[in-house]
Every structure is written in structure tokens, then in C-alpha cells.
Amino acid sequence: MGLTNSSVGLNSAKEILTAKKKSPGDIVIALAGNPNVGKSTVFNALTGMNQHTGNWPGKTVSCAQGYFSHEGKNFVLVDLPGTYSLLAHSPEEEVARDFICFGKSAAIIVVCDAGCIERSMNLLLQVTEINKNVILCVNLMDEAKKKKINIDLALISKRLGIKVIATSARSNKGIEELKNALLDVTGCSYEITYGEKTEQAIFLLESETEKFKDIINPRFLALRLLSCEDPSESSLMKHISISNEEKESLALTVSDAKASVFMSGDDFEDDIVKSLIKCGEEITAGAIEYQNGQYSKRDEKIDRILTGKIFAFPAMFLLLALVFYITITFANYPSSLLSMGFTKAEEYLYGLILSTGCPVFICDFIFKGVFRVVGWIVSVMLPPMAIFFPLFTLLEDWGYLPRVAFNLDRCFKKCDSCGKQSLTMCMGFGCNAAGVVGCRIIDSERERLIAILTNAFVPCNGRFPAMITLITVFFVGFASGVSGFLSALYLALIIVAGIGATLLASKLLSKTVLKGKPSFFTLEMPSYRRPQIAKTLVRSIFDRTIFVLGRAVVVAIPAGAVIWILSNVTVGDVSVLNHISSFLDPVGRLLGMDGVILMAFILGLPANEIVIPIAIMAYTSSGALTEIGDVSLISEILTSNGWTPVTALCVIVFSLMHSPCTTTLLTVKKETGSIKWTAVAAILPTIFGVVACLLINLIASIF
Amino acid sequence: MVRLNEIKDSEECTVVSLFAKGIIRRRFQDIGIVEGTKIKRLRSGPLGDPTSYLVRGAVIAIRSEDAYLIGVETNSWDSQIPRSD
Incomplete structure (x- = not known):
């Protein structure tokens, strides 16, 4: 769920071959390392930046840059994608290699995991073949200590002729030493002999x-x-x-x-x-001693449960439901508070602007159109996001997500796709566009395409607040106590349905347009790490929540304007909005919904979070969104417009399976470079949604 | 020689031959699997596949058909007795 500008594809990985210096005297340092050795944490510790890090491979899909100064010298630090080697078998390896070759870096810091130094030597030695000025940063020393691994760093340093610095970047240990080492880099004296x-x-x-x-x-x-x-x-x-x-x-x-x-x-x-x-x-021989064996007893115990035959799937489902439960329970109160605040602010500002002599229709347009939609989105989306993201990040930092991929790989293999797809699906929870970019972690081109095309089956954060609202209104009711728990359970079931649809769609693609056998799958499962709760909270709110919210608001402003115009411009006494919805009505009815909802889905294409607001706006025909702070009011409006539990179910299902938002589609276009695949990414989930809704409607009409 | 997917849980072995070709061969080599590498099987996933192995201090999940491409010699006693065939 890395939601930063770069992860949504604004920077193509290949574009960066030269570091952007602030002044010509800046010293360029590259940061290389195997995936999942805490490289980004070292980057953050050195630069004081907050690039998001996750406890699973393939996090850095493009190079991030940061700056720091030490002892009067200014450094530019370039974070290269995590790679095992520089043989350029994948785009990440090519980027890393090209930067080390041509990026004109003064030195390269190779970060390795203290728990498996020997393996990192492969990369380190390849780096020294290009540039001798290398520093070995042995990270995760705290973890190694816990696992009772003793490392003779001096011996390794002597054998290589380079500085070897021990760090625990999460707690900032060793970072000063690392900076000091940069002041005087020694060249590697070890000579590699080949056959x-x-x-x-x-x-x-x-x-x-x-x-x-x-x-x-x-x-x-x-x-x-x-x-x-x-x-x-x-x-x-x-x-x-x-x-x-x-x-x-x-x-x-x-x-x-x-x-x-x-x-x-x-x-x-x-x-x-x-x-x-x-x-x-040869270099590490005799330098590393595992007192407790190589596989930590604690990891073994946790893995026995979370990846075991009996508990793996129930545990997955319960964790998912638990995350939703906490989200739903704690989001309600701030949501209504925010909504109230926005309503008050609107009244006040409306009056204020009106008193300056501004024409009424302009005030209406600005406040009842644009301001209300933005207010709606902020109050509906912000609280669940601000709770969901940190929770999910905690699971991620703890190291659970690779276990999900491990547990589910068999299913994906059966569908001729890759288990890592479940990792990209997890990213999709945050934002489908980020999920699509994340598909770069999949090596096989065919499997990567499948993962990209099916990512929209995971409801992103723009969609599940609406789902939660509908579940609460139509299936659970407001009886406090169990209601939050039931909602979470239903939502988790919907996610499971989404996973089912993903598998089915993957299989379908593998059997038709993307024929092929599953390729290989190797996935590293990192040690469980205690998540840094405070840091995670701050980071996920600032890095992710604000970012996603900002994007939603940017989309909501023009959308609010368009909707207001459509609902206020009338043709023959009926607003354009109503004209469109009555035109779509027959199709909507067929799908168990109605014309208004269908129109809302179409107008909501730029951002799914505005689907329900549009529908409510059309129903109330007041020409502006009504106040929505109260969930029971939504319930009233919807039921009085003929909504039944079947309608709600169809809307939820269609919300789960329809074309992804335009941002995601643009990202698909960027990642695949093909209009054709972008069209497939839009049409495929829509077909699934249409078929599912037809079926639901059909079955419901029988009973 | 047996294949890596054939050894039992918690059993240790040494790689004697890498049959994989192309990109998967490189991937194995990347994570340090070459002739002579010691590998310990940890456990299979809840659906029986893939299986996690301990390779040079890291836990790596490998599918059984990919593990089949790694020829190993188990380190246990009975495999050290020369076979008559």
C-alpha cells in the first residue's frame, strides 16, 4: 500500500539516471541492497525523510532521493530498488545496475540483513566490480541479537578492505557511524576470481x-x-x-x-x-555464528499457526474482520462530528459570502454544489481511512502480508497466476492505482498483466465506506453492540467474494487472452518484526491518508460542480440529471438497481467515493446534496425511493465489481502501455458485476 | 539423489544439481542456491503447496514443481549408505 507520488506511477523508474543535486558540490551516494533488509528504513534514518517502508519484497519500485549533511558536507542519497543481483533480469535490477554504473555516485552503501549476510555478499561483490567505493551496512542488528547470531564484523571488514557498519536503523542505532564512514570511504581490496x-x-x-x-x-x-x-x-x-x-x-x-x-x-x-x-x-566463513539455529523459534511458533493447515484461513478471515471491526466502530463518531462541522461551516460561509452581494446562484453553486460534495467525501472517507490505513500498515510491518501470499499461492497457481498477486491485492485495499503499480513485483509479464487487470476486484478505500454504510442501513440495523461486529463480518465476506472474483477472472484470462502456464514463484518470508506503533500511526496518516484524501478532494471539486450543474439545469421542467437517470432506468432495474444508481456509478467514475452522494442528491432532487451526517436519514431517503435489501446488495456487488476509477485506468494505461489492456481492465470487472447483479435480481424475483 | 520437493518436513539436504534453466535458475542462484548449498525444509502451506525452506538464513517459499528442479542429497544417515543399484 505504498501510496506516494512515485508509487502511483508519476515517476517512471527508468527516468532517473542522474541524481538531482541541490548544489554542484553535493556528494552522490547510492543505497543498494537485497529486498527486505530495511533499506528504506536506513534511507529514512539517514535523510530524516519518511519514505514508506514495508516488510515485504519489492517496496521501492523506483528510486527515491533524499538529502542530508554531515560534518559540513552535503550528500544526495539515492535509494535504489531492492535487488538480489545486478544481472539485469528484471526492470528493478536494470535500474539499480544502471545507476551504479552511470549515476556518478561517489560511494555505494550496500545494506544487508544481519540475519543473512552471506547472501548479500553476492550483490556486494557485483557492486564492487563496478565501483570499489563501497560501505557495507549490516542492518537489523537488533533482530540478529535476539536470534542469537554473532557476527565478527571486523573480520569481514578486514577481508573486504571496506568499512562495515552495524546498524539498527529502526532505532537510529549506528546511523552516525554510517555517516562518519561516508566521510572517508575506502575502496574494496577483495579480488574476485572467476573460473x-x-x-x-x-x-x-x-x-x-x-x-x-x-x-x-x-x-x-x-x-x-x-x-x-x-x-x-x-x-x-x-x-x-x-x-x-x-x-x-x-x-x-x-x-x-x-x-x-x-x-x-x-x-x-x-x-x-x-x-x-x-x-x-569465503568472506563470511567463520565470521557468523548461529547460537540458536538459523530459524527463530518465535517465528516458527507464529508460522505454525498463521500458515498452518488448520488455522491459516480462519486466522486470515478473522484478522480481516477485526481490522474492519475496529475501523467501523471507531469511524462513526468522528464521521458525524466532521459532517456536523462541515454543515455549520457551510451555513456560516454561505451567509457570509451572500452578504457581500454575491449572486445567489453562484453561492449555491459553490456551497451547495462543490463544498458539500467535498465535505461529504472528507467526513465519510477520512475517519475510516485514518483508522484502516494504520491498522493495515501494522499488519504489513509485522510481516503478515507475505504469509497471506504464501497461504493463497496454491489458489493462484490453480488459476495459472502468481501468489504475489495477493500482495498487490492488499495494496489495492488502499488504492487500486497503487495496487496496479505494485504489480511490478511480479516477474512474469503475463502474470503481471493478470494481476493488473484484476486489481479492481479489491474494493479500495474509496469504495468500502459506502459499502459499510449500506451494510449498516440494510443488513445490520443500528442496534448498538453487535452491529459493528456484524457489519465487519459482512464486509469481510464481501472481500472474500472479491477474492473469489479475482481468482475466477484470473482463470478466465489465463484460459483466453493471456494463455500460459504459471511461471515460477519464490517468495522470501521475512522474520516477524514488532511494528513501531507510534511511527506507523504518524506515517500512515501523513503519507497515505492525506495523500489519498487529497486526490479524492481534487477529483471531488470538479465532480461536485458538474453534478450541481446537471441537477440544476432543466430541460422541460426536469433536470438533466433526472433525464439521464430515467433514460438509464430500464437497464438499472434489470440489474436490481435503478437509473439513478447507475447514473451515479457513471458520474462517479472519476472517484468512486461520490457514488452514494450523487444518488442521494438525485433522489432528493433538491439540486444539492442534503446533509448526510445522520445514517438514519440516508436510510429514510433510500427506502422511500424504493430501495430494498436486494437493491442494496446489488449496489454493494456492483460497487465491488465495476470499472475502476479513472486514476486507476490511467495508471493501467501507463503500466501496460496499451489502450487495449486498459479497456479490458475497465470492461472485465463490469461484466462480472453485471452478471452477478442479473443473477441476484433473478434469484430474488423467484423467491 | 532426490529432488528438493521430495524431502520431509524439518529434513536437511545439500544441493547437488540445479536442473532449472533460464530465469528461474537465476532466481535460485540469486537467493544463494547453487551446488553445495544446504537447505532445510520447514513446512508446507495450508493447501499443501508451496513449501517454505530455510536457505542461507532466509525463509523462502518455493512451489513443489520448482523445487523439483533442484536435485539434493539428504544429510540423514540412511542416504549416506551407498546404494547397491
């Missing part, structure tokens, strides 16, 4: 690669050229401008070198990786 044949081939290429030594480390270039099948296809060569003749001569030398040692590109890569892992074992 004999690889070394021979590197030597054969020397005359060619030396030509580029001002742009890139010749040895690294040689390795990259050898390990791909066609050197001119190498993604690295995009950044090196050479003439066609030079290119041909280079390609010839490379194929000659390969032939002379009888090795293919794949053979080279195999040898490179194996050599790196061997070097990593």
Missing part, C-alpha cells in the same frame, strides 16, 4: 573493453558482454554510444572470445554467479 576460462575470456576482451574505461569498469563490461547471447542486445549498451563499425568489431571480439573457451552466454553467467557465491562463502 579459469572466464578469466581467460575477460583477458581476450581487454583490448576492446579498455576503450570504454572512462565510462564503465572494463572488467564489468567484459563480464556483461560475455554473459549475454548478443552483445548489441545487452541493456548496458543502450548507455554507451558507439558507432556501428565499433559495435560490429566488439561483437566479433566477444564471439571469438566465447568460442575460444567453448562457453555460451549462459555458461558464463553460471560461472560468474557460482564464483560470486563461493567468494561470499
Whole structure:
């Protein structure tokens, strides 16, 4: 649920190859590391920024930048995507590699998890092949201590010839030392030796690669050229401008070198990786001692329950329901308070502006049109969001989400898609647009598309407040006590239905337009970490809640204006709004709803949160939204307009399954680069919704 | 030699051969699975698949058909007795 500008796709990952310096003297530092080693936490600790971090892989999908100064020197810190290697097999790896190669960084901090240093050596060594100026930051030392892992950092430092700094970035430990280390970076003295044949081939290429030594480390270039099948296809060569003749001569030398040692590109890569892992074992040999075994007893106990055969699914459902229960229970009061406040403010401001001699219709337009819609959205959305987001972030920080992916992977595999899709679905709870961007964590192009196209089946935060309202009004009633709990349970059931629809749609896509077998799936399950409650609360409110709310308000302002105009411009004594709704009425009835609701869904396309307000506005025909602070008033308006529980159910189901909002569609367009897939993303859920509503209506009419 | 998906819960083994090709081979290598790597099976998911393994200090979930692509030698006593076939 990383909801920042960059995660909603405003910055394409590939655009950033040069750091933006504040002044020419700034020192550029890159931050690299495996996924899920607390790299973003280190970034935040160094820069004092609040980039969102999550306890699961693939959080940083593009490079964030931050600034800090230390001892009179100014630094620009670039947070690279988390990667296991720099062999450029995924877009993230390519971004990370390209920045380390061409980003002109003075030094690179490689962050690793104290719990598995050995594995990080692979990445560290690859980095040193490009740039010797490396600092190893061994993060999560506090966790390692708890797991009784002893690490001889001095030994590792001596073997590598670089500074090794122990940190626990969450509690700011070691950050000063890390900053001090940046003042005087030492170059790595460890020499990686590859297999004999690889070394021979590197030597054969020397005359060619030396030509580029001002742009890139010749040895690294040689390795990259050898390990791909066609050197001119190498993604690295995009950044090196050479003439066609030079290119041909280079390609010839490379194929000659390969032939002379009888090795293919794949053979080279195999040898490179194996050599790196061997070097990593050599460097860490004798330096790490696991007193309690490698798998923490505490993690084992929790995993036995949360991923166990009996409790995994009930626990998932209960956690979901619990999150909703807390959200619903605590959101009611601030919601009505906010609503009251807005109404008072409206009355006061309306009177104030009117007294300045402003024409009545302009006042009406501004306050009864725009201001009311904005007020509605803020009071309905803000409280549930401000509660839901932190709760969800706590689960995320704790490390539960990868377990969800683990539990559900079998289902996704059956539908020929990827278990990581459940992670992107979780992001969808916050905002579908963010969920769509998050799909970058899925390696297979086909499975990524499936995840993108089905993300809208998860109701985003713009949608579930309306669902909660309808559930409360039509299915639970206002009897306090159990009502909140029942609402939460029903809402959780609706989410389960959404998951079912996701699986069905995924299967459908896999069998038709996106045919293919499921590809591989490897998912790292990090240790459970105690969430930092205070930090989480502050961060998720500022980073996420305000961001999403801001977006909703930006959309609500023009939407409020349009709706006001439509409901106040009349053609033959009937407002345009009513004309449209009576035109749509037959279709709406067929779907168990009516024309007004259907129109509300269509007008609500820019932001789903305004669907119910539009409907109420059309029903009351007052030309402006009525005051909605009181849920029982909504109930009255809706029932007097012929709503039954069946209508409410159809609206909830249609709200769950219809075209995602325009922001999401634009993001889909950006991520897939295709109008066709964007259309599918809009039409597919709508078809599901239409069919489901038809069925519900049909079944209801039988009884 | 057996395949990684065939070993029992809590059983430890050593990788002897990596049969995976292409991108999945790279992914395995990325997380440190090469010949000689020690792997311990932890437990299967609630639906029987995927299964979590302990690889170089990290818990990694792998599907059974992907684990099939990793040839291993179990570290237990009976596998060390030379087989007559």
C-alpha cells in the first residue's frame, strides 16, 4: 500500500539516471541492497525523510532521493530498488545496475540483513566490480541479537578492505557511524576470481573493453558482454554510444572470445554467479555464528499457526474482520462530528459570502454544489481511512502480508497466476492505482498483466465506506453492540467474494487472452518484526491518508460542480440529471438497481467515493446534496425511493465489481502501455458485476 | 539423489544439481542456491503447496514443481549408505 507520488506511477523508474543535486558540490551516494533488509528504513534514518517502508519484497519500485549533511558536507542519497543481483533480469535490477554504473555516485552503501549476510555478499561483490567505493551496512542488528547470531564484523571488514557498519536503523542505532564512514570511504581490496576460462575470456576482451574505461569498469563490461547471447542486445549498451563499425568489431571480439573457451552466454553467467557465491562463502566463513539455529523459534511458533493447515484461513478471515471491526466502530463518531462541522461551516460561509452581494446562484453553486460534495467525501472517507490505513500498515510491518501470499499461492497457481498477486491485492485495499503499480513485483509479464487487470476486484478505500454504510442501513440495523461486529463480518465476506472474483477472472484470462502456464514463484518470508506503533500511526496518516484524501478532494471539486450543474439545469421542467437517470432506468432495474444508481456509478467514475452522494442528491432532487451526517436519514431517503435489501446488495456487488476509477485506468494505461489492456481492465470487472447483479435480481424475483 | 520437493518436513539436504534453466535458475542462484548449498525444509502451506525452506538464513517459499528442479542429497544417515543399484 505504498501510496506516494512515485508509487502511483508519476515517476517512471527508468527516468532517473542522474541524481538531482541541490548544489554542484553535493556528494552522490547510492543505497543498494537485497529486498527486505530495511533499506528504506536506513534511507529514512539517514535523510530524516519518511519514505514508506514495508516488510515485504519489492517496496521501492523506483528510486527515491533524499538529502542530508554531515560534518559540513552535503550528500544526495539515492535509494535504489531492492535487488538480489545486478544481472539485469528484471526492470528493478536494470535500474539499480544502471545507476551504479552511470549515476556518478561517489560511494555505494550496500545494506544487508544481519540475519543473512552471506547472501548479500553476492550483490556486494557485483557492486564492487563496478565501483570499489563501497560501505557495507549490516542492518537489523537488533533482530540478529535476539536470534542469537554473532557476527565478527571486523573480520569481514578486514577481508573486504571496506568499512562495515552495524546498524539498527529502526532505532537510529549506528546511523552516525554510517555517516562518519561516508566521510572517508575506502575502496574494496577483495579480488574476485572467476573460473579459469572466464578469466581467460575477460583477458581476450581487454583490448576492446579498455576503450570504454572512462565510462564503465572494463572488467564489468567484459563480464556483461560475455554473459549475454548478443552483445548489441545487452541493456548496458543502450548507455554507451558507439558507432556501428565499433559495435560490429566488439561483437566479433566477444564471439571469438566465447568460442575460444567453448562457453555460451549462459555458461558464463553460471560461472560468474557460482564464483560470486563461493567468494561470499569465503568472506563470511567463520565470521557468523548461529547460537540458536538459523530459524527463530518465535517465528516458527507464529508460522505454525498463521500458515498452518488448520488455522491459516480462519486466522486470515478473522484478522480481516477485526481490522474492519475496529475501523467501523471507531469511524462513526468522528464521521458525524466532521459532517456536523462541515454543515455549520457551510451555513456560516454561505451567509457570509451572500452578504457581500454575491449572486445567489453562484453561492449555491459553490456551497451547495462543490463544498458539500467535498465535505461529504472528507467526513465519510477520512475517519475510516485514518483508522484502516494504520491498522493495515501494522499488519504489513509485522510481516503478515507475505504469509497471506504464501497461504493463497496454491489458489493462484490453480488459476495459472502468481501468489504475489495477493500482495498487490492488499495494496489495492488502499488504492487500486497503487495496487496496479505494485504489480511490478511480479516477474512474469503475463502474470503481471493478470494481476493488473484484476486489481479492481479489491474494493479500495474509496469504495468500502459506502459499502459499510449500506451494510449498516440494510443488513445490520443500528442496534448498538453487535452491529459493528456484524457489519465487519459482512464486509469481510464481501472481500472474500472479491477474492473469489479475482481468482475466477484470473482463470478466465489465463484460459483466453493471456494463455500460459504459471511461471515460477519464490517468495522470501521475512522474520516477524514488532511494528513501531507510534511511527506507523504518524506515517500512515501523513503519507497515505492525506495523500489519498487529497486526490479524492481534487477529483471531488470538479465532480461536485458538474453534478450541481446537471441537477440544476432543466430541460422541460426536469433536470438533466433526472433525464439521464430515467433514460438509464430500464437497464438499472434489470440489474436490481435503478437509473439513478447507475447514473451515479457513471458520474462517479472519476472517484468512486461520490457514488452514494450523487444518488442521494438525485433522489432528493433538491439540486444539492442534503446533509448526510445522520445514517438514519440516508436510510429514510433510500427506502422511500424504493430501495430494498436486494437493491442494496446489488449496489454493494456492483460497487465491488465495476470499472475502476479513472486514476486507476490511467495508471493501467501507463503500466501496460496499451489502450487495449486498459479497456479490458475497465470492461472485465463490469461484466462480472453485471452478471452477478442479473443473477441476484433473478434469484430474488423467484423467491 | 532426490529432488528438493521430495524431502520431509524439518529434513536437511545439500544441493547437488540445479536442473532449472533460464530465469528461474537465476532466481535460485540469486537467493544463494547453487551446488553445495544446504537447505532445510520447514513446512508446507495450508493447501499443501508451496513449501517454505530455510536457505542461507532466509525463509523462502518455493512451489513443489520448482523445487523439483533442484536435485539434493539428504544429510540423514540412511542416504549416506551407498546404494547397491
